[in-house]
Amino acid sequence: MIECALTVIKEPLVEETVKIRVPPSDLADNFGKWRDTGEEADVTFNVRGETFHAHKLVLAMRSPVFKAQLYGPMGDRTARNITVEDMQPDVFKELLHFIYSDSLPSPENPDEENGNMVKHLLVAADRYAMERMKVMCEASLCKSLTVETVAATLALADQYHCSGLKDACIEFAISCNRMGGVVASQGYGHLKRSCPAVLGDILERVTKSPRV
Amino acid sequence: MIECALTVIKEPLVEETVKIRVPPSDLADNFGKWRDTGEEADVTFNVRGETFHAHKLVLAMRSPVFKAQLYGPMGDRTARNITVEDMQPDVFKELLHFIYSDSLPSPENPDEENGNMVKHLLVAADRYAMERMKVMCEASLCKSLTVETVAATLALADQYHCSGLKDACIEFAISCNRMGGVVASQGYGHLKRSCPAVLGDILERVTKSPRV
Numbered sequence: 001m002i003e004c005a006l007t008v009i010k011e012p013l014v015e016e017t018v019k020i021r022v023p024p025s026d027l028a029d030n031f032g033k034w035r036d037t038g039e040e041a042d043v044t045f046n047v048r049g050e051t052f053h054a055h056k057l058v059l060a061m062r063s064p065v066f067k068a069q070l071y072g073p074m075g076d077r078t079a080r081n082i083t084v085e086d087m088q089p090d091v092f093k094e095l096l097h098f099i100y101s102d103s104l105p106s107p108e109n110p111d112e113e114n115g116n117m118v119k120h121l122l123v124a125a126d127r128y129a130m131e132r133m134k135v136m137c138e139a140s141l142c143k144s145l146t147v148e149t150v151a152a153t154l155a156l157a158d159q160y161h162c163s164g165l166k167d168a169c170i171e172f173a174i175s176c177n178r179m180g181g182v183v184a185s186q187g188y189g190h191l192k193r194s195c196p197a198v199l200g201d202i203l204e205r206v207t208k209s210p211r212v
Numbered sequence: 213m214i215e216c217a218l219t220v221i222k223e224p225l226v227e228e229t230v231k232i233r234v235p236p237s238d239l240a241d242n243f244g245k246w247r248d249t250g251e252e253a254d255v256t257f258n259v260r261g262e263t264f265h266a267h268k269l270v271l272a273m274r275s276p277v278f279k280a281q282l283y284g285p286m287g288d289r290t291a292r293n294i295t296v297e298d299m300q301p302d303v304f305k306e307l308l309h310f311i312y313s314d315s316l317p318s319p320e321n322p323d324e325e326n327g328n329m330v331k332h333l334l335v336a337a338d339r340y341a342m343e344r345m346k347v348m349c350e351a352s353l354c355k356s357l358t359v360e361t362v363a364a365t366l367a368l369a370d371q372y373h374c375s376g377l378k379d380a381c382i383e384f385a386i387s388c389n390r391m392g393g394v395v396a397s398q399g400y401g402h403l404k405r406s407c408p409a410v411l412g413d414i415l416e417r418v419t420k421s422p423r424v
Contacts, residue, residue, distance in 0.1 A: 020351040020376040023344050027239055027314045030273045040269060040283060057252060057269050061242050071252060102239045132235050139232040164232040 028101045031058060035100035043070070044081050050089035052096060062099045063128040087127075091120040098125075098133050104140065115144050119156055126160045138165040145172045152187030158195040166198075170205050179206075240313045243270060247312035255282070256293050262301035264308060274311045275340040299339075303332040310337075310345050316352065327356050331368055338372045350377040357384045364399030370407040378410075386418050 034040070034055065041053035059066035069075045069082075084092055094105050094117065104121065122137035124130075141153050142165055154169035156162075173182045182188060192199060246252070246267065253265035271278035281287045281294075296304055306317050306329065316333065334349035336342075353365055354377055366381035368374075385394045394400060404411060 020347065020354050020380060022348050022351050025240075025314050026344055027243075027274075028237075031239075034273050040272070055269055057267055060252070061246050062239075102237050132238055135232065136234050139234050142232050168232060 032101040047092045065128045142168040147181035151191040155191045244313040259304045277340045354380040359393035363403040
């Protein structure tokens with residue numbers, strides 16, 4: 001028996017020897033920089049006493065609601081100062097940040113305070129019809145579910161029609177014998193009062209699942 | 213001897229059971245759509261008889277040269293119609309496409325015609341100081357090098373200070389006994405006349421490399 005060891009020497013490709021590294025997309029950086037400097041801003045928002053400068057065109061390109069407000073037939077094309085009601089300044093600031101930079105604040109830090117901010121951002125995303133931002137908030141909340149918080153998050157998911165987050169909350173609650181803790185948690189009473197139909201959804205899921 | 217088979221049942225994470233899929237960034241889509249429709253465009257470019265509508269703010273956010281031209285102290289802030297000299301309309305069209313959408317036309321199709329377009333786009337990127345676009349053109353040209361085209365590409369790389377592409381061209385030319393074919397190619401005469409110093413660069417590299 002003859003054993004042959006073959007070594008195939010391939011012609012070196014240029015890409016293998018000299019690499020031209022293409023830097024990552026700088027679209028968000030380019031826009032974010034103008035948000036930070038406020039250069040050429042043409043609209044000012046007043047949010048509970050705090051002032052934010054922005055560019056009407058960028059807002060309208062990113063949010064259909066801003067588009068209607070700033071350029072639509074029912075909107076005011078000459079508006080230079082807009083007052084925003086029912087929103088905290090720090091939430092509006094992060095909304096603007098997302099509009100320009102396409103990223104949420106430190107999403108890898110799922111502590112309680114960040115969770116509350118993400119809930120407010122989900123509400124803001126819903127209000128300005130920023131669909132992707134809303135799903136990113138859902139995904140962030142989904143990662144930080146606990147027995148203590150899941151009932152409140154479920155109520156929010158139901159109120160803002162977040163079907164993915166709602167499913168995730170129910171799945172989390174009925175898994176691993178957590179249901180007792182959930183019923184005893186602070187948010188459960190609010191869930192029961194504000195979205196009683198959701199309790200039916202949980203019950204139906206429980207009857208299909210052998211895990212409780 | 214007693215053999216034990218242990219099965220560790222890990223608590224299921226919610227992420228594993230219910231996944232919330234975050235869609236990819238839609239920043240480029242949002243901006244690209246407004247480029248396509250020309251909605252709220254506030255500047256018009258005339259390129260050899262063809263007309264292109266655009267948004268001054270987006271151009272200025274993406275290109276320092278457009279920024280200076282449209283908003284700078286030496287520029288004309290009231291300009292609504294701008295004539296672009298020394299550029300083909302289809303090249304300007306793709307430049308606008310990149311400005312809004314952050315992508316080059318079909319970069320995965322490295323035929324000769326596309327290669328020529330990419331060369332024109334590299335020149336346009338250099339003219340408007342679009343650094344990332346320039347590097348993407350370099351990387352695209354680097355992938356489509358042939359013995360026939362490498363001399364012309366090397367001349368271009370030298371003229372527009374593309375050090376990565378220049379290195380790649382020299383490396384390609386001196387590898388695998390290609391140098392004879394390169395010297396016989398159509399672009400070599402032009403390279404020799406327009407950038408004689410590059411021939412010195414090749415020679416120095418050859419003396420360091422045992423591959424020719």
